[in-house]
Amino acid sequence: MRINPRFTNKLVQLGLNFQAFFTVGILVIIVAIICFKGLPYVNFEFIFAYPQDMGRLGGIFPSIAGTILLALLSILFATPLGVGTAIFLTEYTKESIFTKIIRFGVESLAGIPSILYGLFGFIFFVIKLKMGWSLLAGVLTITIMILPTIIRTSEEAIKAVPRNLRIVSYSLSATKWETVTKVVLPSAIPGILTGIMLSVGRAVGETAAVIFTMGSSLRLPTSLMDSGRTMAVHFYILAREGISMEKAYGTALVLVVSILLINVLAYYLMNKAISKYS
Amino acid sequence: MVRKFGIIAVALATLIISCSGKPVDRAKKNKHTITIAGSTSVMPFTEKLAEHFMIDNRKFVIDVQGGGSTAGIQACLNNTVNIGMSSRELKEEEKTLNTITLCYDGITIVVNPKNPLKALTLQQASRIFSGGITNWNQLGWINRKIDAVTREEGSGTRSSFEELVMKGSEIDDGIMVQDSNGSVKEVVATDPYAIGYISLGLVDQRVRPLTINGVVPSIRSIKVGRYKIVRPFIYVTNGELDEDGRKFVNFVLSKDGQNILKKEGLVGFYD
Amino acid sequence: MIKNPVKKEQFVKWVLVAFALSSLLFLFLIFIFILFEGLPLFHKIGLKNIIMGSKWAPTKGSFGIFPMIVSSFLVTFGALVIGAPMGLSCAIYLSEYSGKRMKMFLKPALELLAGIPSVVYGFLGVIYIVPLIRNYIGGSGFSLLATSIILGIMILPTIISISFDSLMSVPKTYREGSFAMGATKWQTIYKVIIPAAKSGILASFILGMGRAIGETMAVIMIAGNALRIPTSILDPLRTLTGNIALELAYATGDHRLGLFSTGVVLLVIIMILNYIANFGIKRKM
Numbered sequence: 040m041r042i043n044p045r046f047t048n049k050l051v052q053l054g055l056n057f058q059a060f061f062t063v064g065i066l067v068i069i070v071a072i073i074c075f076k077g078l079p080y081v082n083f084e085f086i087f088a089y090p091q092d093m094g095r096l097g098g099i100f101p102s103i104a105g106t107i108l109l110a111l112l113s114i115l116f117a118t119p120l121g122v123g124t125a126i127f128l129t130e131y132t133k134e135s136i137f138t139k140i141i142r143f144g145v146e147s148l149a150g151i152p153s154i155l156y157g158l159f160g161f162i163f164f165v166i167k168l169k170m171g172w173s174l175l176a177g178v179l180t181i182t183i184m185i186l187p188t189i190i191r192t193s194e195e196a197i198k199a200v201p202r203n204l205r206i207v208s209y210s211l212s213a214t215k216w217e218t219v220t221k222v223v224l225p226s227a228i229p230g231i232l233t234g235i236m237l238s239v240g241r242a243v244g245e246t247a248a249v250i251f252t253m254g255s256s257l258r259l260p261t262s263l264m265d266s267g268r269t270m271a272v273h274f275y276i277l278a279r280e281g282i283s284m285e286k287a288y289g290t291a292l293v294l295v296v297s298i299l300l301i302n303v304l305a306y307y308l309m310n311k312a313i314s315k316y317s
Numbered sequence: 318m319v320r321k322f323g324i325i326a327v328a329l330a331t332l333i334i335s336c337s338g339k340p341v342d343r344a345k346k347n348k349h350t351i352t353i354a355g356s357t358s359v360m361p362f363t364e365k366l367a368e369h370f371m372i373d374n375r376k377f378v379i380d381v382q383g384g385g386s387t388a389g390i391q392a393c394l395n396n397t398v399n400i401g402m403s404s405r406e407l408k409e410e411e412k413t414l415n416t417i418t419l420c421y422d423g424i425t426i427v428v429n430p431k432n433p434l435k436a437l438t439l440q441q442a443s444r445i446f447s448g449g450i451t452n453w454n455q456l457g458w459i460n461r462k463i464d465a466v467t468r469e470e471g472s473g474t475r476s477s478f479e480e481l482v483m484k485g486s487e488i489d490d491g492i493m494v495q496d497s498n499g500s501v502k503e504v505v506a507t508d509p510y511a512i513g514y515i516s517l518g519l520v521d522q523r524v525r526p527l528t529i530n531g532v533v534p535s536i537r538s539i540k541v542g543r544y545k546i547v548r549p550f551i552y553v554t555n556g557e558l559d560e561d562g563r564k565f566v567n568f569v570l571s572k573d574g575q576n577i578l579k580k581e582g583l584v585g586f587y588d
Numbered sequence: 589m590i591k592n593p594v595k596k597e598q599f600v601k602w603v604l605v606a607f608a609l610s611s612l613l614f615l616f617l618i619f620i621f622i623l624f625e626g627l628p629l630f631h632k633i634g635l636k637n638i639i640m641g642s643k644w645a646p647t648k649g650s651f652g653i654f655p656m657i658v659s660s661f662l663v664t665f666g667a668l669v670i671g672a673p674m675g676l677s678c679a680i681y682l683s684e685y686s687g688k689r690m691k692m693f694l695k696p697a698l699e700l701l702a703g704i705p706s707v708v709y710g711f712l713g714v715i716y717i718v719p720l721i722r723n724y725i726g727g728s729g730f731s732l733l734a735t736s737i738i739l740g741i742m743i744l745p746t747i748i749s750i751s752f753d754s755l756m757s758v759p760k761t762y763r764e765g766s767f768a769m770g771a772t773k774w775q776t777i778y779k780v781i782i783p784a785a786k787s788g789i790l791a792s793f794i795l796g797m798g799r800a801i802g803e804t805m806a807v808i809m810i811a812g813n814a815l816r817i818p819t820s821i822l823d824p825l826r827t828l829t830g831n832i833a834l835e836l837a838y839a840t841g842d843h844r845l846g847l848f849s850t851g852v853v854l855l856v857i858i859m860i861l862n863y864i865a866n867f868g869i870k871r872k873m
Contacts, residue, residue, distance in 0.1 A: 048773055119607070123607030124608040162621050251836055278714075462728075470646055491816040
């Protein structure tokens, strides 16, 4: 039997419509479940109090602080490295075997799954460099993990800066570095910030690489050598050990909402960066 | 702009590094830190003890980590922790360490409350986990596959279970594996057809313990020696403990400490 | 600070070279340390006994990870069966059917899916998907099927965004040509646009596979982690990543080396997949 192509066309369109909304529906349902179940347990005390009885009672303050510390310190290390690499690749060299090798390295780093970062961080930082399960080991591991994201987004942001801006700068007898710092980077900042925000999101949501390097101590880390727990790790432990479903949902809500906000901010900055030059 | 950012970054970095420089010395000056790591079975109880201990001793910070019995013992051998926690007896090559038994814990075989099964023999238990009994109808319930859950290799609970229940037969490869008492309990609490083994101290109304050879697992039956699936909870130390560590251990072994453990369903020395 | 501008330029350049090399250094370190810990056991036990061995009892001297290799590929394949059609049809909808405003809303919304942490997916899998399978299909619920569903959803953003980009990069003239010949929209998509974007779509599938095979926390929460090769989609299974995460904290001696050997195998599989996706297929785009 020959089916009318117009009919097929309509059918497919309907199917695809459904499919797209189904997929968005999944996102909405996930967020809705977390909000619905978590909201009753999130309040001022939950966010600012210390946990008691392994997290069964009290709040999640140390894990929030641990998350912020981990994300900020990783960014602090990864941003200069990543942006520097991006500047080098775009401004200081032509495409060559050398840049190809570096790009290959960055692509490869981006593809390595987080558990292997955990395995590496565990053997290298925790054991070989004798850092123990510590904030520092976690920060260094996450720094390497987020580096590819920062390099890629910064590279794209720098490439998007119009050529003639540079030409003007050079014609005013500025050196290359002056051109980069005074002309190129300021214009590329929204794009670079997008990469940073996306990396923060990744650091906040990471579990596998963190649990084997930063450990899971429920205390507030007060030095770089202290172990600590991020919200994602705390949530994992609460949920998996069945310690407290209420606290688990509450933690999930804080976790998911902060990641969504971070990502929305990243997209906002990206749109700003795009609209600037188009 | 960029330079400013750079200066701020460098300043922040130096600040952090200088704050954390030689963290051990600094920690020693301001506070008394005891690091404890090892068995995830002992960990929750140690955390509870530490919480109580720190209420009265505000200058103390006790850092409790999991990792498993074997890892805890190793960490202790390497001097990376002050105290290691173990939920099994030490092996020959580990006997150089000092041991402090803090209490005894029964391993209970648990099922979902919806499961009508009340009793098992030791032999039946061993056959369930070795793959000999795979269907609930072999135990007089419905025709449904048994969802047995065991612990992972390296766990103290698993090695005690292998020794006390399996007695030489191997745990079947087709059985589900979870990596802590809590997660085994979660599976059993949510799956009506599941069976697993957990620490007696963690049993609550969400899972139901089975009698083994007619003996109800309880603090009483363990104390009088009728319930046989019992393992010690041990703290191990490499050489003599320092003063801080001793203070904590003394608290654990004191009446107050033992009462906390008793309330959690463990068998201490004073009852 | 260096005052001479020429010297300063030189200095800056070398610092940047050092920064750029740091990524390579990190990659090198990761390889060296995972290989350094993982390879001795291959030497001691034998490559064949590890990769083809079917028994994993590291405290008793058996280090076979064959069931985990098979299981890793099974969940990856399962994830692809679920995620690929969904992802591709979403990408087609976005690039060919949706209006500009819809695109502005849908694309970021879908990419936010990627930001949800894997532990949250795993948790929701345990709470909702596992009981559903247990009650209505059978088995304990902790299964190949549950893992495939969750991983299928988790790889959607990867598949959607990369296929979308490759669909968008098909020149407008292709579409116009096809419409001019009287083809319907679907005929155009099916016969012209998809073939033209084929390599990018394939790359998105392979990168999705890479994501699925590397996923850890969600998997250990819902896969059941049994050591046998599953014989049905309702059986529990353990992946390579799950093996590492379940036992790493506990392992010492040869047991730990065994987990690093697992890591070596995983690393090799991932590198091959990434190489195919990035340098084999994308290049042709």
